[in-house]
Amino acid sequence: MGFLGQMFSNNRRKSNSAAKNNRTAPTAKYVASSLQDNISYVNEALFRTADLISRPIDYLSEQGSLLYLSSVCDTIKIHQFILKPLLGAHEANLDRVLTAAIVEKLSNLEKAIDLMLAGYAVLFLEGKEECYAVQVSFINDRSVTEPQNEKTIQGAHDGFIESMRVNLQLVRKQINSRNLVVRRYTLGNMTKTEASIVYLNDLANPELVEEIDRRIAEVNADNLMSGFLLLEYIENQSFSPFPQILQTERPDRVVANLLEGRVALLMEGSPATLIMPVTFFAFYQSPDDYYSRSLAGSFLRLLRLFSFFIALALPAFYIAVVSFHYEVIPMELFYRIKGSVEKIPYPPILEALFMELTIELLREAGMRLPSPIGQSIGIVGGLVIGDAVVRVGLVSYPMITVVALTAIASFVVPSHEMSYSVRLLRFPVMIAAALFGFVGIVFALTAILIHLCKLESFGTPYFAPIAPMRVKDWKDAIIRLPFWKLNERPLDPHPQKLVQEIGAKEEGNDDRG
Amino acid sequence: MRRNLAYAVVGAVILMLCGCWDQQLLKTERNVSIAGMDPGTNGLLRATVSIRDVTSTESGSKDTNEVHSVLARSTQHARELLNEEISGSYSNAKMRVLLLGEEMVRNHDVMPYLDVYYRDPKSPLNARIAVTRGKAEDMIRIKMIGSKTIGLHIDELLNSTEEATVVPHVNIQTLHPLDRGYDFSLPYLVIREGIPAISGIALFSGTRMTDTLGLDESRLYLLMAGLKNINLRLTMKSVDRNKSNSYDYVTVEVKKLKRKLKVTVSKNKQISVKLNLKLRVTVMEDPRNHLYKMKIMHDLERTLSEQLTDEAKAIVHKMHRANHDGFGIARRLMSFHPKLWKQLDWDKEYPQILFNTSVSLQIVNTGITE
Amino acid sequence: MIAAKDKITPGQLMILVIQSQIGVSVLFLPSTVESIARNDAWISVILAGGVTLLLITIMWALSRRFPAMTLFEYLPLLLGKFLGKIVHVIYAMLFILACSLIAVQFADVVRDWVFSSTPSWIILGLLLVTSLYMAQENIRLIARFFVLTFGVIFVLILIAAYAFRDADILYILPINQAGIPNIFKGMLKAMTSLFGFEILLFSYPYVQGGGKGILKATLFANLFSTLLYTFLVFTCLIVFSPEELKIIPQPVLYMVKALTFTVFERADLYILTIWTVVVISTVIAYLFMAAKSVSALFGKKRHKGTAPFVSIVIFIIALIPHNQDTTNILQNLVAIFASVSLAALPLILLCISVFLNIKGKEQAEV
Structure with missing residues (x-):
């Protein structure tokens, strides 16, 4: 318990008075009139990096040079937006010549170098104390596909990419x-x-x-x-x-x-x-809830919240029952469980830890391996190991059932981070159960609840709308009522406008059509 | 940070060191399913227990049990002795039935022997209690009935007869007889052809058993006590009971029971009790098939009412003789006539009480034929 | 001035008071009151609720004169520095002792019902560490937690209501068997269970809205606690005969011990589990009050630093009683302190405040 508390209470805010000496203040170095000076300055500033290309240009009889980093620039764009217009140009005004969307006129050389790093090509002209930075960055985007880890059955199938x-x-x-x-x-x-x-x-x-x-x-x-x-x-x-x-x-x-x-x-x-x-409940919501009917969505939400309790407390409950309070098992079940745990040499907590760790191992192994092998690991693990440990007599059947249920319950969570949290928190609760039975579980769960009550996310209570209690918000947090019932936004982020829709349907004429 | 880590480590070590004092691992316990108490020689207690085991294999599970019997000074002492006899540690937390030998309850005050059940926080207060004819040990030694162990068998037997209102629902907790103002009755078991069977109920006066009631009587007794459970069936002669005919029985199921119990005290402190039962019944079996005539139905109602009234009177008489106050007359006197109650010598007064018992019966339907 | 962000609503105040009132005595009350008032114990409990109503009104009237201050801020104004400090110490002692008593009783019940050989310091330590984790926060977070755990009280009621199956209403009769003096004595016993409303002295300036709303919330809370206690006492009275109640110290647990539901047996273990949460809430409330008063004694504004030390003191005091006798001494001590500081002192302070016309300087903004 104590260490659990320690783990929670570690409020860690970076001390902000730390000197910001890490940041290099940009020194103002202005574009020189000599072309060669500029090129050599850039070359020195980038430590003669190999991907710095300098292309000499003849523009209306003016000497110039185009500098860019070949690794971040698109040569086709350079050709199309810079070289082609420049070579066919008849005008002296460069602003009108360069056809790229983003062209910046700079006198600060340092700034120009920064832009080069970001995918700009910089044009220097002999005798001018200015340079032109043209955005020609190379774009290599993945297509907008549905994210692997947040699939939904219905609804939109686009996902964010790296750009x-x-x-x-x-x-x-x-x-x-x-x-x-x-x-x-x-x-x-x-x-x-x-x-x-x-x-x-x-x-x-x-x-x-x-x-x-x-x-x-x-x-x-x-x-x-x-x-x-x-x-x-x-x-x-x-x-x-x-x-x-x-x-x-x-x-x-x-x-x-x-x-x-x-x-x-x-x-x-x-x-x-x-x-x-x-809030806590955001992690138990899935976009699917909103793409299915309100009753189905509500059912799924309640199911997921229930899975939180199973994943957190079921193994602990079982351990407490078989090592402290077996009186609570109804009679027939009692003898069945007794019959199967009788020959197990280890105390239930070790049994549970062994099995839980095995499951975690299987999960980790299955995730790391390429998918065809990963699947077979899952099958080997689930079937072979599960059956074998019982036959060997390391783990009892009820424990396998409990651990399997727990594992499934922790898969249900739509968010991976929350899934990890629950899987981690299970262990302290199990240890508390093994030490103090039901009383231990209560203390552990109370400590977790207290922690949830104390936790805040950017100034808003993490466990809203349960602590602080706001029953009005339950209809979109714990269940999902039809959209026309959700008149107000949830209060927890303190939005400037609470009302989000005017429920025309509620004015007594529910039966349209 | 470092300090917090140190706290965490110290906390974890303390928790690990302290171990588990009260751990009672399910696998190491031996669980009694049925226990029996008989008087032993020299005021000792003969305690018999049956320990049930289920061995589950891949082909299914199998019930076995073992019976142990010890001669002990007290119930707790018996537990200690049993613990020295069995493998694993003795536990009666899942005990289902406690059997009391007839001699035990007729000649001894059984309550001191039950004290440990009330005192121990792990004791099975919801275990049923029953009295056996002869020794409880003999019944437990039957061990198996078919594929069921004796404990399970008797538990289920008592459960089903409770539901059919043949025996009252009694467990160790409801028994707790500290001045409840009424006397309790327990199921009465016999061994019939090697198999335990219900033969009625045992009536108690205080903590001593004084008499028994047969199966038919016990049903009516429970009706009179207002303890009807889920269903209750009565099979009675349908014609005048003096004219013996071979197949003249009718079976009715009591659907609704209205019970009026009134205790009145006259000016000369004579206590009289008016017990009025109104039954609404369904005819379950009537071999003569005459019920489509209203007159015959009303005749049948009258005959049955008279029969039941007579039987009820006989039961009251038996209760008087046994000094068994099963209807809680004493409780009513305590509640409504506290001054009178303080002056009474209840054991002497109870047989003097006038009972005015009547049962009336009304047939409400007759199944899908008339 | 307290920022609006740190305030609690009257509804939260109500639950705060309820949770502080309902604690260990849920289990003990029926048999302690019954031992004096016999089968009229339920009348005693209702009367106790009525008297508490009066005490709350006095306390509220006192707090209303200093709407922006907690008790320890206006004590010196009313009594002067020296006397104020003495009264302050009395209050601090009350909270520390009351908290220890709760912890002792909790450890006793756990020992009797589940863990017969686990040393009590472990149980006490668990209880205090868990409570401390919450009690060192401000009243707003505590109120949130209390609202959250408020639901378990209804589970308690639900399981207890199931025991009506074995009830016999005749045990209640005849009414007024014990006699009026005994009923009043029983009332005094029952009063100790309703203590906890003193959290009003600490929370008054933190509650949103005017004084009327605060009074209403507190009185409702008291009504709820009284009704709950009456319900439990009544249930125990009609389930157990008077002779049984004499020998059963925790009738609520005993009552449900034999209950068998289809999915589980031994409801007493579950009641005990739920009751643990109720006790944690009460301990949090008392620990909070104790830490607040001790830190105010040393002139500290925040109680986060003091709370661990206060809980260590409580832990040590709670370790002292080894048998029923010493527990009874502690109980009597708490009763004396409580009657002085919850009944007598508020009245005296109110009188001083009214007659000398001392009022809080800042008016609460509504």
Whole structure:
């Protein structure tokens, strides 16, 4: 118990007064009039990297040079947007000649080098103290396919990819509102990863947006390559077993959350979008709930929440029963269970730990191997090992049943992070049960509940709408009532507007048609 | 961070060190399914238990049991002795039936022997209690009936007869007879051709058994006590019972019971009890098939009512003789006439009480034929 | 001034009070009151509820004069520095002792019913560590947790109601067998179970809305607790005969022990499990109050740092009683402290406040 508490209470906020000496302040170095000076400066600044290409250009009898990094630039675009217009040009005004969508006129050489790293080609001209940066980055996007880990049966089948530009487009496509705001960040002192937070200006609580902005701005690290890295910097408690930020690769899920007044964070290079703030129940919701009928959706939600309790407490309950309180088993079942546990040499807790660890091993092995072998591992593990351990007499049949049920229950959770949490939390509860029976389970579960009550995600209570209790919000958190019943948005992200629809159907004329 | 880690480690170590004092592993326990008490020699107790085992193999499970019997000073002492005799540790937490030998309850106060059942938090308070003719040990030594162990058999036997309102529903908890204001009765078992069977109920006066009732009597007794369970069937002569005819029985099922029990005290402190039963019944079997005539039906109602009234009177008489207050007259006196109750010598007073018993019966339907 | 964000609603206050009131005594109350008031115990409980109503009103009237302050902030204003400190210590002692008593009784029940050989310090330690984890937070989070665990009380009621199967209403009769003096004595016993409403002194400034709403919420809470206790006492009275109740210290558990449901047996183990949650809530409330008063004694605003030390003190006190006698001494001590600080002191303080016309400087914004 004690260590559980320790594990939970480790509130870890980075001390923000840490000196920001990691960041190199950009020194202003201006474009020189000499072409050769500029080229050699860039060459030195990039430490003579091999992929720096310098192409001399003759433009209206002016000497020039086009510099770009071949690894990030698209040669076809260079040809089409720069070379072709330049060579056929008759005008002196370069602004009119270059046909690319993004052309920047720069006098700061350092800035130009940064842009080159981001996929720009930079054009220097002899005698001019300016240069032109043209966006010609090489785009190699995966197609927009359904994410493997968040499949739904009905509903949209598109998913985010590694390109933030495409992802933003997917979001914008579904919310045609001028209130959709994108704030852009460049994160990581070395990686310089593009990131942006997206929210609806008239919905999202400004305090929330400011808080997220503050936390992102405070992060000072070299590597912020993926959303997951950033997540641990900005979440409330990293040592809590519960995830406090929802990761999803589904645009519809992001859109639905934006419309509840939450904020989404997209990052270049990772398909996972972070949604914050979220509650515990968000992890038990699947887009499928909204694509099926309200009754079916509600049933599935309740089933999933029930699975939380099974996955958390069923093995513990069984251990407590067979090692402390066997009186509670009804008579006939009692003798059956007794008959099968009689010949097992180990105490139930060891039996359970052995079996649980075996299942975890199988799961891990099946996941790492290529899928044809992975499947056979699952079959070998499930059938052969399960049967063999009983025959050998290491584990009893009831325990196999319990562990298998628990494993299935933990698969039901739509979110992977939550699934891991539940699988981890099971072990302390099991140990508590093995030490103190039902009383131990109660203390362990109470500690978890207390932790859930105390936990906050960006200033909103994590366990809403149960703690604090708001029965009104249950109809979209615990069950799913028909959409015309959901008059108000959930309160937990404190949206600026609560009302989300006016239920015309409720005005007494339910029977239309 | 480091301090927290240290706390966590210390906490974990403490938890691991403390072990499990009260662990009672299911696999090491030997569970009694039925126990019996008989008086032994020199005031000792003869305790007999049957321990049930189920061995499950791939082909299915098999019931076995073993019977142990010890001569002990007290119930708890018997447990200690049994524990020295059996493999694993003795446990009666899942005991289903407690049998009491007839001699035990006729000549001894059984309550001291039951004390440990009330005191032990793990004791099976929902175990049924029954009295056996002869020794309880003999019944437990039957061991197996068909493929069922004796404990399971008697438990199911008692359960089904409880549902048919042949015997009252009694377990160790409901027995707890500390001044409840009424006397209890227990199922009475006999061994018939080597098989345990219900033969009625045993009436108690205080904690001593005084008399028994047969099967027919016990049904009516339970009706009079207002303890009708799920169903209750009575088979009676359908014509005047003096004219003996071979196949003249009718079976009725009691659908609804209205019971009125009124205790009145006259001015000279004479206590009289008015017990009025109104039964609504369904005819289950009537071989003569005459019930389509209303007159015959009413005749039958009258005959049956008279019969039942007579039998009820006989039962009351028997209860008087046995000094058995099964209807809770004493409780009513305590509640409604507390002053009178304090002056009474109940054991002497009870046989003097006037009972005015009447049973009336009404046929409400006759099955799918008339 | 307390920010609106840190405030609790009157509904939360209601549950806060209920959870602080309903604690260990759920199991003990029927037999302790019955031992004095016999089968009129249920009348005693109702009367106790009525008296508590009065005490709550006094406490509320006192708090209302200082709407933005907790008890320890206005004690010096009313009594002066020295006297105020003494009264403050009395309150702190009450909370610490009451919390220890609850812990002792919990450990006793666990020992008697499930873990006969587990040393009580383990059980006490588990109870206090779990409670401490919650009690060091602010009242708002505690209120949330209490609302969450409020549901288990209804499970308790449901299982207990099942025992009506074996009930005999005649045991209640005749009414007024014990006599009025005994009923009143029983009432005093029953009063101790309804203590816990003193959390009002700590939570008053944190509640949203005006004074009327607070009074209403607290009175409703008291009504609920009284009804629950009456229900349990009544059920036990009609299930057990008076002689049985004399020898059964925890009749609620005993009552359900023989119940057999289709899916499980031995309902007492489940009741015990549920009751553990109820006890944890009460311990949290008392630990919170104790930590608050001790930290106020040392002039600290936050109680997070003091709470572990207070719980260690409570742990040590709870280890002292080894038998029924010492537990009874502790019980009497708590009863004395409680009657002084919950009945007498608020009235005196209210009188001082009214007659000397001392009022809180800040008015609560509504």
